[in-house]
Amino acid sequence: MTQAFMKGIALSALCLGIFVSSCSDSEQAVFTASDWPAYGGQNNGNRYSTLTQVNRANVSRLKPAWQFNMDDAGASQTQPIVVGGVVYGLTPTLDVIALNGASGELLWSFSGLDGPSYFKGPSRGLSMWKNGDKEILFVGLVDKLIAIDPDNGELVAEFGDDGVLDLRTGLPGDTSRFYVSLSSPGVIYRDTIIVGFRTAESPPAAPGDIRAFDVRTGKLVWSFHTIPAAGEFGADTWPENARATQGGANAWAGFALDEERGIVYVPTGSAVPDFFGGERAGDNLFANSLIALDATTGERIWHFQAVRHDIWDRDFPAPPSLVTVQREGKAIDAVAQTSKQGYVYLFNRVTGESLFPIGERTASPSSIAEEQTATSQPMPTAPEPFARQTLTADMLTTRSPEMNDWAREQFSNFISAGQFVPFSTKQPTVVFPGFDGGAEWGGAAIDPGRGIIYINSNDIAWTGALAASPDGMGFAEALYQAQCAVCHGVDKQGAPPEFPALINAPESLSPEDVRNIIRRGIGRMPGFPALAPEAVDGLTDLVLNPESARSSSSQEDSVPSSSSAGSDVPYRFTGYHRFLDPDGYPAVAPPWGTLNAIDLNTGEYLWKVPFGEHPELKAQGLETTGSENYGGPVLTASGLLFIGATLFDRKFRAYDAATGELLWEYEMPYSGMATPAVYMVDGRQYIVIATSNSRNRRAPQGSAYIAFALPE
Ligand code: HEC
Numbered sequence: 286m287t288q289a290f291m292k293g294i295a296l297s298a299l300c301l302g303i304f305v306s307s308c309s310d311s312e313q314a315v316f317t318a319s320d321w322p323a324y325g326g327q328n329n330g331n332r333y334s335t336l337t338q339v340n341r342a343n344v345s346r347l348k349p350a351w352q353f354n355m356d357d358a359g360a361s362q363t364q365p366i367v368v369g370g371v372v373y374g375l376t377p378t379l380d381v382i383a384l385n386g387a388s389g390e391l392l393w394s395f396s397g398l399d400g401p402s403y404f405k406g407p408s409r410g411l412s413m414w415k416n417g418d419k420e421i422l423f424v425g426l427v428d429k430l431i432a433i434d435p436d437n438g439e440l441v442a443e444f445g446d447d448g449v450l451d452l453r454t455g456l457p458g459d460t461s462r463f464y465v466s467l468s469s470p471g472v473i474y475r476d477t478i479i480v481g482f483r484t485a486e487s488p489p490a491a492p493g494d495i496r497a498f499d500v501r502t503g504k505l506v507w508s509f510h511t512i513p514a515a516g517e518f519g520a521d522t523w524p525e526n527a528r529a530t531q532g533g534a535n536a537w538a539g540f541a542l543d544e545e546r547g548i549v550y551v552p553t554g555s556a557v558p559d560f561f562g563g564e565r566a567g568d569n570l571f572a573n574s575l576i577a578l579d580a581t582t583g584e585r586i587w588h589f590q591a592v593r594h595d596i597w598d599r600d601f602p603a604p605p606s607l608v609t610v611q612r613e614g615k616a617i618d619a620v621a622q623t624s625k626q627g628y629v630y631l632f633n634r635v636t637g638e639s640l641f642p643i644g645e646r647t648a649s650p651s652s653i654a655e656e657q658t659a660t661s662q663p664m665p666t667a668p669e670p671f672a673r674q675t676l677t678a679d680m681l682t683t684r685s686p687e688m689n690d691w692a693r694e695q696f697s698n699f700i701s702a703g704q705f706v707p708f709s710t711k712q713p714t715v716v717f718p719g720f721d722g723g724a725e726w727g728g729a730a731i732d733p734g735r736g737i738i739y740i741n742s743n744d745i746a747w748t749g750a751l752a753a754s755p756d757g758m759g760f761a762e763a764l765y766q767a768q769c770a771v772c773h774g775v776d777k778q779g780a781p782p783e784f785p786a787l788i789n790a791p792e793s794l795s796p797e798d799v800r801n802i803i804r805r806g807i808g809r810m811p812g813f814p815a816l817a818p819e820a821v822d823g824l825t826d827l828v829l830n831p832e833s834a835r836s837s838s839s840q841e842d843s844v845p846s847s848s849s850a851g852s853d854v855p856y857r858f859t860g861y862h863r864f865l866d867p868d869g870y871p872a873v874a875p876p877w878g879t880l881n882a883i884d885l886n887t888g889e890y891l892w893k894v895p896f897g898e899h900p901e902l903k904a905q906g907l908e909t910t911g912s913e914n915y916g917g918p919v920l921t922a923s924g925l926l927f928i929g930a931t932l933f934d935r936k937f938r939a940y941d942a943a944t945g946e947l948l949w950e951y952e953m954p955y956s957g958m959a960t961p962a963v964y965m966v967d968g969r970q971y972i973v974i975a976t977s978n979s980r981n982r983r984a985p986q987g988s989a990y991i992a993f994a995l996p997e
Pocket residue numbers: 486765768769770771772773783784785786787790791799802803807808809810811813824825828
């Protein structure tokens with residue numbers, strides 16, 4: 286039994302429950318081991334269940350118990366929460382749903398957002414506040430935080446504005462300019478909900494303030510400035526007045542909370558714009574940092590910045606996890622954080638001291654005069670990275686001699702020198718592991734008693750480059766290059782399937798659709814509320830009628846820089862490019878995805894296996910390629926690691942957590958691009974996962990929650 290669990294029991298006489306939060310001064314939450322009451326399972330981010338009904342001996346008999354189909358074909362990345370036998374989740378178009386955990390029957394649904402799918406996802410989880418008999422369900426619907434009565438799906442009128450809180454509340458300046466979206470849920474601490482948000486990747490973007498709101502009223506309780514105000518600690522790592530002029534350094538991946546100590550751990554992403562820092566000279570605290578905040582006041586206790594003056598979009602991509610490790614016979618409460626580069630950081634939870642040595646590596650300067658890179662970057666020395674670090678010619682694809690030749694030829698044009706190499710305007714630079722990690726948003730699973738962390742990782746190369754923004758472009762084209770090219774490419778070819786090409790926009794898109802998409806965002810695309818109506822019209826025309834847009838772009842309507850929302854940034858990123866071979870497979874040698882078990886007491890790997898398949902390659906005998914994967918694992922006390930996540934094979938798998946042996950797998954209709962949840966109803970254990978195929982456009986589209994259990 287874990288320490289946290291034991292403490293829970295010790296307190297239970299007082300508070301009548303197990304996973305008790307802060308019950309000493311209020312009649313607080315009473316969740317049981319049958320529940321999965323928070324994103325990550327518990328607020329500690331362990332993705333761990335004490336349930337043991339499904340075990341190594343019987344897991345081979347696991348079967349779907351129910352499937353809840355959703356009409357929407359978009360992505361569902363939601364890890365549901367489960368309280369009292371009810372599964373709370375979201376559909377791809379962000380309807381909130383409550384399902385009977387035993388049957389999958391729909392109990393209620395809430396369609397909070399008017400206007401159709403432009404608002405859609407991701408919203409990766411939900412939060413439940415519970416006090417005695419009172420429960421409130423909190424859900425992020427893009428730029429709104431809503432409070433729902435979990436009994437009937439109705440808004441809780443006392444919270445915010447009739448149950449709805451605008452997530453721009455408390456942000457500085459003219460907040461209507463900002464796109465914000467609660468893509469990962471808030472964490473409940475006592476009577477507050479603590480939230481971050483996702484924002485735009487180019488200016489204007491909101492500064493990533495971390496805020497706590499009162500769960501009953503929606504009133505702002507505290508706010509921590511990840512871009513410090515003048516006079517605050519870290520303000521000297523930015524140009525003057527940074528809070529008004531800069532954005533990002535936001536926490537989009539979620540948090541971990543030490544309930545007993547009242548400390549919330551906040552992982553942040555890069556400052557905006559992602560790839561050019563010429564206008565934000567300095568280290569840019571608290572971007573790319575793990576920050577420990579007093580959960581009652583929002584005051585900083587300690588922080589660690591993993592990337593100084595980030596110009597590679599190396600956000601912390603996953604919520605942290607709490608763990609207790611043994612060092613020289615002593616138990617140390619620690620917090621683990623994974624990174625896109627493939628590092629696991631481990632810190633003393635109270636002092637912030639790193640429990641593995643972190644070295645410094647001299648970093649090369651940028652070839653762009655306006656860019657001042659940090660002279661050195663922190664480099665963890667242990668554990669070994671869980672993804673490969675520097676691509677060399679002998680690591681290229683061996684699928685066939687022809688492909689190897691092709692890859693070598695391409696590779697000879699790239700800069701490849703590992704981490705922290707500034708992008709160039711002359712040649713593409715290899716980003717390895719790629720922009721999608723290493724680790725991603727699914728998070729890690731923790732064996733809290735043993736101090737073991739389980740991490741799924743991507744392991745493919747991408748490339749990136751910069752281009753100077755040319756003068757004299759037409760208004761719409763210049764805006765496109767400044768605001769859209771980062772994802773849809775300078776040539777509008779995108780990087781399908783995630784980033785669609787815009788050269789042949791689907792005929793089904795009407796001008797009104799495109800205007801809505803640009804204003805409000807869709808899926809992974811942020812909205813651009815700061816753009817003036819003429820700008821939105823110009824871009825719409827550019828997307829739908831490229832020819833006429835080009836001919837009308839004369840000199841006289843070239844970019845008015847003040848109103849053009851960031852189009853005056855002198856360098857732009859030319860687009861996210863996976864390094865793929867002509868058949869569309871990664872041009873690096875496999876494994877392209879891995880599953881890793883690392884002992885955090887020692888930093889040693891217990892095991893590492895290729896993770897995921899490309900079914901058609903498997904049919905040709907290439908079985909252990911691994912594949913890209915999104916969504917995380919969960920661990921049960923019976924020693925089973927459950928994970929979907931693999932992009933192409935649509936399998937849900939159970940591994941022996943001790944050895945990495947695959948014990949069971951099941952092919953689902955759609956991929957499990959989400960982290961599962963584990964719960965029990967009426968004595969039966971279930972493992973539920975959201976599935977969808979939107980990342981794999983060649984597969985039949987659809988989405989469903991699927992719950993697995995042993996046959997009755
Ligand atoms: C941060 C990345 C990103 C940026 C910046 C971005 N987009 Fe997108 N865009 C996407 C993604 C991802 C999708 C697909 C979303 C989905 O369907 O889930 C998309 C979809 C679209 C679509 C719908 C295309 C289709 O095939 O359905 C249009 C139109 C579009 N974007 C236009 C723009 C314009 C114009 C801009 C600049 C103002 C822009 N985008 C900026 C990522 C981005």
